[in-house]
Amino acid sequence: MDAKTMFKLSYGLFVLTAKDEKHNGCITNTAIQVTSEPNRISFAVNKSNYTHDQVKKTGIFTISVISEAADFELFKHFGFQSGRDVDKFDGFTDYKEAANGTRIITKGTNAFISGKVIQTVDLGTHTLFIADVTDMEVLSDTPSATYTYYQSNIKPKPAPKTEEKTGKVVWRCKICGYEYEGEELPADFVCPICKHPASDFERVEL
Numbered sequence: 001m002d003a004k005t006m007f008k009l010s011y012g013l014f015v016l017t018a019k020d021e022k023h024n025g026c027i028t029n030t031a032i033q034v035t036s037e038p039n040r041i042s043f044a045v046n047k048s049n050y051t052h053d054q055v056k057k058t059g060i061f062t063i064s065v066i067s068e069a070a071d072f073e074l075f076k077h078f079g080f081q082s083g084r085d086v087d088k089f090d091g092f093t094d095y096k097e098a099a100n101g102t103r104i105i106t107k108g109t110n111a112f113i114s115g116k117v118i119q120t121v122d123l124g125t126h127t128l129f130i131a132d133v134t135d136m137e138v139l140s141d142t143p144s145a146t147y148t149y150y151q152s153n154i155k156p157k158p159a160p161k162t163e164e165k166t167g168k169v170v171w172r173c174k175i176c177g178y179e180y181e182g183e184e185l186p187a188d189f190v191c192p193i194c195k196h197p198a199s200d201f202e203r204v205e206l
């Protein structure tokens with residue numbers, strides 16, 4: 001089997017927001033519409049994400065659809081740090097209130113979908129949430145960002161090396177750029193920043 005096959009699946013990118021004691025959100029790439037009558041969506045969230053616990057607890061959320069106008073800051077803000085450690089809405093002003101009490105991201109997005117969870121499936125590392133859509137609106141005509149668009153146009157490219165190679169080997173996360181130092185990357189390694197598995201890392205000689 002060719003491990004690269006999974007990269008041929010296409011994905012959108014979203015900010016999943018929720019609220020319990022505080023407002024919070026994380027980047028996810030797994031939201032899809034699963035039925036239209038009734039209108040239902042599903043999304044999978046890593047159990048280590050604070051947003052996971054909030055959605056599990058309250059059943060209430062909003063998914064803001066990231067557009068091609070988004071800059072890398074949005075991904076860093078919601079995807080590279082956890083609400084367990086920081087208040088992501090402290091000083092963050094690019095949002096408006098959703099009817100269900102969560103927050104809609106208004107910059108770098110083109111739509112939002114609010115929902116109520118009706119079922120969860122325990123997938124081990126992740127929980128799959130299935131939800132009824134309770135509100136939705138288009139915010140702009142800018143095309144939605146795909147995962148491939150993020151990789152090619154939004155995520156900064158590593159600086160080209162001009163000096164001679166040092167011979168040092170790192171394993172670089174193709175999703176967020178995190179570098180693991182060492183010749184061998186453990187097979188069960190999970191990126192501490194974006195939580196993607198070892199199969200999303202590439203070997204780079206510096």
Ligand SMILES: Cc1cc2nc3c(=O)[nH]c(=O)nc-3n(C[C@H](O)[C@H](O)[C@H](O)COP(=O)(O)O)c2cc1C
Binds near residue numbers: 026
């Ligand atoms: C491009 C990108 C895609 C991501 N996709 C997912 C995803 O599909 N599911 C997930 O659980 N986390 C995903 N993440 C990781 C979370 O956004 C990240 O771990 C976040 O810091 C969790 O924040 P929280 O603890 O406040 O919920 C992604 C991150 C990035 C940068």
